[in-house]
Each structure stands twice: as structure tokens, then as C-alpha cells.
Amino acid sequence: MRKRVDWIDYAKAIGIVCVMLLHAQVDDPWRRVIYLWVIPLFFLLSGIHAHREQYSTYTEFFRHKSLRLLIPYAILNGITYLFWLFIGRHFGSDAGAAIAWWEPLIGIVRGEYPYIVHNEPLWFIAALFSTETVYYLLYRPIRRTSTYLAVTLGLLVVGWLISLFDLSPLPWEIATVPAMLPFYAAGAWMGEEVRSGRSAMPSTKQILGLLMLGLAAMVVGYLLNIDEVRVSANRYGAYLPFLSGAVGGCMVVCGASMLLERGSKYMTWLAFIGRNTLWILGLHLMAYSVVKGIAMYALHLPLEVFATAVGKGCLVVCGLLVLLPICMWIQRMKR
Numbered sequence: 001m002r003k004r005v006d007w008i009d010y011a012k013a014i015g016i017v018c019v020m021l022l023h024a025q026v027d028d029p030w031r032r033v034i035y036l037w038v039i040p041l042f043f044l045l046s047g048i049h050a051h052r053e054q055y056s057t058y059t060e061f062f063r064h065k066s067l068r069l070l071i072p073y074a075i076l077n078g079i080t081y082l083f084w085l086f087i088g089r090h091f092g093s094d095a096g097a098a099i100a101w102w103e104p105l106i107g108i109v110r111g112e113y114p115y116i117v118h119n120e121p122l123w124f125i126a127a128l129f130s131t132e133t134v135y136y137l138l139y140r141p142i143r144r145t146s147t148y149l150a151v152t153l154g155l156l157v158v159g160w161l162i163s164l165f166d167l168s169p170l171p172w173e174i175a176t177v178p179a180m181l182p183f184y185a186a187g188a189w190m191g192e193e194v195r196s197g198r199s200a201m202p203s204t205k206q207i208l209g210l211l212m213l214g215l216a217a218m219v220v221g222y223l224l225n226i227d228e229v230r231v232s233a234n235r236y237g238a239y240l241p242f243l244s245g246a247v248g249g250c251m252v253v254c255g256a257s258m259l260l261e262r263g264s265k266y267m268t269w270l271a272f273i274g275r276n277t278l279w280i281l282g283l284h285l286m287a288y289s290v291v292k293g294i295a296m297y298a299l300h301l302p303l304e305v306f307a308t309a310v311g312k313g314c315l316v317v318c319g320l321l322v323l324l325p326i327c328m329w330i331q332r333m334k335r
Helices: 006-023 030-047 059-086 103-110 120-139 145-161 173-195 204-222 238-264 268-275 278-296 301-306 307-332
Strands: none
Touching: 006 030, 006 238, 006 268, 006 278, 006 307, 030 173, 030 204, 030 238, 059 103, 059 173, 059 278, 059 307, 120 173, 120 278, 145 173, 145 301, 204 238, 204 268, 204 307, 268 278, 268 307, 278 301, 301 307
16 A cells, blocks of 8 residues: 655645635636646646556556546446436436436546536546556656656647647547646656655755745746636647646645645644545535535525635535545545
8 A cells, every 4th residue: 555645635635625616616816727737736646656667567557547546437427427317407507408317328438528417527537547548558668767758748749739629528538648648747757756765855945945936837827828727628728828827836736735744733634635535526516416405405595605705615615524424434444
């Protein structure tokens, strides 16, 4: 079992809370700022634990990734599809929508954002599986750092070229791989450097410098990219400003998480959220429906209360509280 690293769990927790804010319809400018970096952040953090030499064959690799990603993908799809089938399409935003009962099943098999209509955030698991697969096949033979860097930069160019065309999403989000794989590869390189002992944790002064540099890059990316980034739709707006904002946002969140690891002893709750990001990602929309149902039918509150900034924040907090016992049960089952 891989060793948990607190700052990585903190960064994942910050990222998933920001995803929940997006899906609670947080207003601009926060919406555009978060979309700039939140998905690249998760690819970067996922890559940190990648081991190119860990699996001797693709069969071994596929078996491991099936346990880590494909089985949770199937479970989360099954739970949320049944919730949508019997509740979601009869109440709320999907009530009256002309979506046949079998259409989400096709979306599950295709693993594409617009077609997983019962639980759209699950596109990320499909994208991560595709990205990790391409990383294993493409990077495993690489031995030289210069080649590693050249391939990564080449993928960034390919991602830019693909973004110039309005491609319809491809099965298992394969169209997002060239743009997101460089972030995953950067995380994998960071992990290898630390494990080999070639790189140590930065000092507090270095982390503060990282934060300031990242914040500047994020601001530049936000100001120069007037379009809203949507990785799921392979839409990045102006590509270089997107990269600036994405890299800057990753630096800010990772730097802040490292400071939290050093400066606070009371962050176990944040680490717990970070350890359950996959399940929170897959279940938080269902939790939102439960919270809204309780507010409307039990407390007789109008749904407009969730349209305010305070209401959106409360929706995120209440959604996490709904998911807390589920996450605790999952953690207990893993032991």
C-alpha cells in the first residue's frame, strides 16, 4: 500500500471542494478561475504516484487500474443511474426531459461527458483511465530526461492543435489526453524525483516564492483567457493563457497544501476529504439532490435559497455531511 502524503491529500481536498462549488453554480469570476486549473490539478496529483516500472506487462497494469478506477466507475455509475432512473428524471432539473431510460447506459459504455447524462462528472474517471493507459504505453520505454521532456512538450503541441478543431468528444475522453497527459507526466516526474532522493521538499521560503509565482501566472491566465475552460469538452480558450492559469493554479494549491502540512496539526478532516475524492466526485450531485429535497419537502424552504453565495456554500457543506458516513463506511471496508 502506498504511503499517504498529507499535502497531496490536502490539495485533493481543496480541488474536490472547488469542483463541488462549480457544480453548485458558483458565480464568476470564481467559476472561470477554478475551471482554469482544477482538472489539471487532479491529473498532476494523480501522476505523482505513477510508477513506470511498477508493472512488467500491460495485463498487470490493466488489472491494477481496473481495481482502482474501472470498478469504482462501474459502481458509481450503477448507483447514480438507478437514482436518476427512479428519482432524478421525475424531479428536479431533469423532470420532463426527453431522455430515454437506456441513453445513460450508452453513455456509461462510451465514457464521454455529454452522454453520461445521469452523472456527468464521471467523465473524469474515464479520462484518467485513458490518460494513465497512454502514459504507461508511451512513457515506459523512455530512459532519458531529455526524451521525457521532449515527449511532454510534444503532447502540449498536439493538445493545442486538437483544441483548434471543434471535435466531438471521443470514447473514453481520449481527445483530452494530449492536453492533460503533460500534467500527469509532470506529476509522475515529481514523484520519481522525490522517491529517488534527487529532490527534497522545498523550504518554507521556496514555497512562498512558489505561491507568489503561481498566483501571478494564474492571474495572467485569467486575464488573457476570456473564455471559460471546459476540459471535458476539450475547450481551452486561448491555449497559452490556459496553460499559464493551469500551471499557476496547481502551484498555488500545492504550495498552500505544503504550508498546511507544516503549519497545522488539526487538518485530519481535510485529509479525510482528500482520501475520498473519487467517491465524493461520483456521489456529490446525488447528495445535492438529497439536500435540496430535505430543504424543500422537510424544511419547506424555496430552492432559491441555494441561488445565493451563502446558499451555494451551504449546499457544498451539507453535501459533504451527507457523504461523510458513506466515505467512512468505504474507508472501513478497505481495511
